[in-house]
Amino acid sequence: MNDKELIDRPGPARTEDQLREQAVEELRKRRELAGHVLAYLTVNTFLVVIWYLTGAGFFWPVFPMFGWGIGLIFHAWDVLWPQPSETAVRSAMDRIARRK
Secondary structure, three states: OOHHHHHHOOOOOOOHHHHHHHHHHHHHHHHHHHHHHHHHHHHHHHHHHHHHHOOOOOOOOHHHHHHHHHHHHHHHHHHHOOOOOHHHHHHHHHHHHHHO
16 A cells, blocks of 8 residues: 555554645645735736726736636635545445446
8 A cells, every 4th residue: 555545544544644744735735726826816916907007998807817717716626625535435436336
Protein backbone atom coordinates (compact mmCIF):
# COMPACT_ATOMS: atom_id res chain seq x y z
CA MET A 1 0.00 0.00 0.00
CA ASN A 2 1.49 3.36 -0.99
CA ASP A 3 1.45 6.60 1.01
CA LYS A 4 -1.45 8.09 -0.98
CA GLU A 5 -3.65 5.09 -0.15
CA LEU A 6 -2.75 5.37 3.52
CA ILE A 7 -3.54 9.08 3.61
CA ASP A 8 -6.97 8.60 2.02
CA ARG A 9 -7.78 5.58 4.15
CA PRO A 10 -9.82 6.16 7.30
CA GLY A 11 -9.12 4.48 10.58
CA PRO A 12 -6.09 3.61 12.67
CA ALA A 13 -3.79 2.99 9.67
CA ARG A 14 -3.26 6.75 9.35
CA THR A 15 -0.33 8.00 11.38
CA GLU A 16 0.13 11.44 12.87
CA ASP A 17 2.69 12.28 10.16
CA GLN A 18 0.27 11.30 7.40
CA LEU A 19 -2.52 13.39 8.91
CA ARG A 20 -0.12 16.33 9.20
CA GLU A 21 0.96 15.90 5.58
CA GLN A 22 -2.67 15.87 4.43
CA ALA A 23 -3.48 18.94 6.54
CA VAL A 24 -0.47 20.84 5.14
CA GLU A 25 -1.54 19.92 1.58
CA GLU A 26 -5.10 21.15 2.18
CA LEU A 27 -3.85 24.41 3.68
CA ARG A 28 -1.46 24.89 0.73
CA LYS A 29 -4.36 24.45 -1.71
CA ARG A 30 -6.48 26.98 0.18
CA ARG A 31 -3.62 29.48 0.18
CA GLU A 32 -3.19 29.03 -3.58
CA LEU A 33 -6.91 29.63 -4.05
CA ALA A 34 -6.69 32.81 -1.98
CA GLY A 35 -3.80 33.99 -4.17
CA HIS A 36 -5.83 33.20 -7.29
CA VAL A 37 -8.80 35.20 -5.97
CA LEU A 38 -6.53 38.13 -5.07
CA ALA A 39 -4.93 38.12 -8.54
CA TYR A 40 -8.38 37.95 -10.17
CA LEU A 41 -9.67 40.90 -8.17
CA THR A 42 -6.51 42.99 -8.63
CA VAL A 43 -6.17 42.49 -12.38
CA ASN A 44 -9.86 42.92 -13.11
CA THR A 45 -10.07 46.04 -10.96
CA PHE A 46 -7.15 47.43 -12.96
CA LEU A 47 -8.95 46.58 -16.23
CA VAL A 48 -12.14 48.31 -15.05
CA VAL A 49 -10.12 51.40 -14.10
CA ILE A 50 -8.53 51.42 -17.59
CA TRP A 51 -11.98 51.03 -19.14
CA TYR A 52 -13.33 53.91 -17.06
CA LEU A 53 -10.39 56.23 -17.75
CA THR A 54 -10.57 55.64 -21.51
CA GLY A 55 -14.14 56.80 -21.91
CA ALA A 56 -16.34 54.12 -20.35
CA GLY A 57 -17.82 52.95 -23.66
CA PHE A 58 -18.58 49.29 -24.23
CA PHE A 59 -17.73 47.33 -21.07
CA TRP A 60 -15.00 45.15 -22.60
CA PRO A 61 -13.54 43.99 -19.24
CA VAL A 62 -16.47 41.57 -19.03
CA PHE A 63 -14.65 39.18 -21.41
CA PRO A 64 -11.53 38.55 -19.29
CA MET A 65 -13.67 38.61 -16.13
CA PHE A 66 -15.96 35.93 -17.52
CA GLY A 67 -13.20 33.73 -18.95
CA TRP A 68 -10.96 33.93 -15.92
CA GLY A 69 -13.99 33.61 -13.64
CA ILE A 70 -14.77 30.20 -15.09
CA GLY A 71 -11.24 29.04 -14.24
CA LEU A 72 -11.55 30.53 -10.76
CA ILE A 73 -14.82 28.68 -10.17
CA PHE A 74 -13.24 25.36 -11.14
CA HIS A 75 -10.24 26.08 -8.90
CA ALA A 76 -12.56 26.85 -5.97
CA TRP A 77 -14.57 23.71 -6.68
CA ASP A 78 -11.41 21.60 -6.63
CA VAL A 79 -10.29 23.06 -3.30
CA LEU A 80 -13.57 23.47 -1.44
CA TRP A 81 -15.76 20.61 -2.70
CA PRO A 82 -15.62 17.74 -0.20
CA GLN A 83 -13.87 14.55 -1.28
CA PRO A 84 -16.01 11.40 -1.47
CA SER A 85 -16.45 9.61 1.83
CA GLU A 86 -15.26 6.07 2.33
CA THR A 87 -18.92 4.98 2.40
CA ALA A 88 -19.56 6.56 -1.01
CA VAL A 89 -16.45 4.90 -2.45
CA ARG A 90 -17.47 1.48 -1.10
CA SER A 91 -20.99 1.94 -2.45
CA ALA A 92 -19.67 2.79 -5.91
CA MET A 93 -17.32 -0.20 -5.81
CA ASP A 94 -20.23 -2.51 -4.91
CA ARG A 95 -22.37 -1.06 -7.69
CA ILE A 96 -19.57 -1.56 -10.23
CA ALA A 97 -18.95 -5.13 -9.03
CA ARG A 98 -22.65 -5.99 -9.47
CA ARG A 99 -22.58 -4.81 -13.10
CA LYS A 100 -19.91 -7.32 -14.06
